[in-house]
Amino acid sequence: MTPLRIGIAGIAIESSTFSPHRTRLPDFTVTRDDALLARYPWIREPRDWCAGVEWVPLLHAVSLPGGAVETEVYDRLEAEIVERARAAGPLDGLFFDIHGAMSVVGRTDAEAGLADAVRAAVGPDTLISASMDLHGNVSRELAETVDLITCYRMAPHEDVWESRERAARNLVTRLRDGGRPLKAWVQVPVLLPGEKTSTRIEPAKSLYGRVPEVEALPGVLDAAIWVGYAWADEPRCRAAVVVTGDDPEVVTGQARELAEAYWRAREEFAFVAPTGTLDECVAAALSSTSRPFLISDSGDNPTAGGAGDVSATLGRLLEVDELRSGAVSAIYASIVDPEAVAAAFAAGEGADVTVHAGGKIDPGPAGPVELSGTVYSLRRDEPVGGDIAVIEVGGLRVILTSRRKPYHEIVDFTRLGLDPAESDLVIVKIGYLEPELYELAADWLLALTPGGVDQDLLRLGHHAVRRPLFPFDAGMSSPDLTPALL
Template sequence: MKPLRIGIAGIAIESSTFSPHRTRLVDFRVTRDEALLARYSWIGAPWCDGVEWVPLLHAVSLPGGAVEPEVYDALEAEIVERATAAGPLDGLFFDIHGAMSVVGRTDAEARLASAVRGAVGPDTLISTSMDLHGNVSRELASAVDLITCYRMAPHEDAWESRERAAYNLVERLHDGGRPRKAWVQVPVLLPGEKTSTRIEPAKSLYGRIPDVEALPGVLDAAIWVGYAWADEPRCRAAVVVTGDDEEAITAHARELAEGYWRARADFAFVAPTGTLGECLETAIASDARPFLISDSGDNPTAGGAGDVSWTLSELLGVEELRLGKVSAIHASIQDPAAVATAFAAGQGAEVMIRAGGRIDSGPSGPVAIAGTVHSLVTGDEVGGDIAVIKTGGLHVILTSRRKPYHTIADFTALGLDPAGTDLVIVKIGYLEPELYDLAADWLLALTPGGVDQDLLRLGHHGVRRPLFPFDPEMPDPDLTPELL
């Protein structure tokens, strides 16, 4: 048999339009050729027999602000050029996030999907893998043939979801052809920290998906929460059920959408919340150690600039930390100039450094830190050069590039022991698995930034209304799916 030729392409980033950060080409990790194939561990699995994978281009970035238009244009142009030059493709695996925003434009993924469709032609089957925090407009759903997303938040099934999308594509190319899609948007827009699948109602809503997927005539089912920190008409929840039985996929898409709508007021934060002051007061008084606090408003893995210094300024004023009665780690502030000052002084030196608030000045701007250079690390794969400044009982992590702190090793590599520290304050929303297991207790602080959990104070004006929770008394919507 002639091998199936399947291309691989995509641009993956989550972009907050409320963050002043701008995503440049240097922020993307761009892979082509063999490096792109090496991204997927399942290539070479038995179900890939008879498939020639054709690597085009994939670009992935840590979440951040909107992408500069010239950067998007260059990446799109190269994907189109490579897809055209690759010759006839039977299929294309479209590996995206789904919440990319480009400065001055809307619905970037639909534009990219349309460009890819134009390059590969109408007969090529396109299978799309997405984050459940992506947005599925009608235009995007129409431009591709199969579309699915993660079923867990935190995203412990991200690679499993990509493999499912690729596997379904191969199976349909062997036998089945182009399926139908029942698509419907649900006028609800909630932050990921209110829709974690660790807790209800998302746990049960997503728990129903495998049963729907297993039904005769159904290939795949997916629920998207949407992305709350972009201000575009497409930003809302969505459901797509894919398969050959039009009646079945339509009925189950409606059932899932109605279940999501009915549960809209039941979604709650994944952890107890409070102001930063309230969270610090509770944590200091608690016997639970380590006590973790999510500095949620500037979470770089949701699109925050990573240099909002407001929380740091508040921590520096806490007497227990200032006097060293309580130990704490704050992760982190991105500021290459501050890091350079620490490196110039050297480990063990006493320094006065102004850090943060240069990209997203927020309510505080750069903050003065007087302390000792505790440790210096060069060439971190994500954070670049990193410095830790100790002031009183507080260790402040400064990075030259934005870096999330999700694992124990992120801290121990800097000579820090989060397990032996009283308070760990980290720019994150819901805790990733290692930190979740580490925490003896945990609070989510509602802090300012480009991914503020309080959506109503961000100032959305580009979303389609009515939309919950912006319009809490809105009438029940028509959730009749459309067959695409």
């Protein structure tokens, strides 16, 4: 078996251009060398299809979603990837591990730019296989530059590593016996938030259910549907379909069918849970007997690109009599505010403290909110959130972090001495509930709150997206969905 040398590189982040947050170098986890190889399960525990492959680690950088990446940070990461790719010598292939919704200050279509730089470094003969989030964007420039491209098939993303391994396995397969495949690419002029396109419910459930069926057809290697990323204001932001294979009629025909199915379903997409204003959601939760009752504070969701410190929800919760009196218990996760956390640590557990929390990155409608209560618990040096403090006000326990952190798993709470299963209400900066919280919730609502990832796209003020585009142009005529064969 002929030995293969395959490089690994990528920059992965989802970036809201509507958030004032800026992503800096410390926000990225950067891996190189053995640490980069250890990232991938098929390298740690080699699969049969990996036989004869030398994996060449270049550089990978990944960050929690946030605001646009600072230009100099992106340039520095790109330059190191290029330098390492050139120094690595001839590569048969390159696994391009990206998200697909990275925004860089002053740039557009960052992933296409990165792919261009990588292509220039490795040369025209190296096969490049990209793995992406289904909330990424696939411009023609990106699709033309890489040779294979795929994305997750589940939202929430329970198939992240399965998708990455598929992209790597397809790359090895084509290097062994297939060569460069054809790609049928087409964009669909629909832009929807992820919370309207969960594969837990229709129509996304059935649309994505068709993808493995297409992949299994003779002449097809892979099929993928991208929802796109709704909180960036760039021309590339829209849904897309790519079917990859060797039979031009099959791949173009199937790409068109998937694209047309997506277009036909555009008005059927609905939020993954009942929605309401924050006040409506809180009132419904208080009157319900379902416990724990979860509320998504969706407009400032840090895992979609929110700043993580919009304080309007906190301010409103502090006004709720049932919470202030302790008649109802609640957990609020969370607000990033290093100054407030430092003040809580200075006071110590059990001490009374007054801080002004949130509203310092993204002031939103409330700005910093006065929070007076008792320091319930403290935790130093949490790997993601840094120093973390919990402040108790009546029945409300507010989590403050020194670094932006999502709260998706039960252990995130229990390490702070909090048990969400025993709380009446749990309010989390999140969109659709991740699996553990979804299982925990006796009932839940999606609050349409303000922030950099506001679910109401029409009030955000997009101006650079290509029009017409649904839902901005609800009455637009049917588009031409003829795929380009690349």
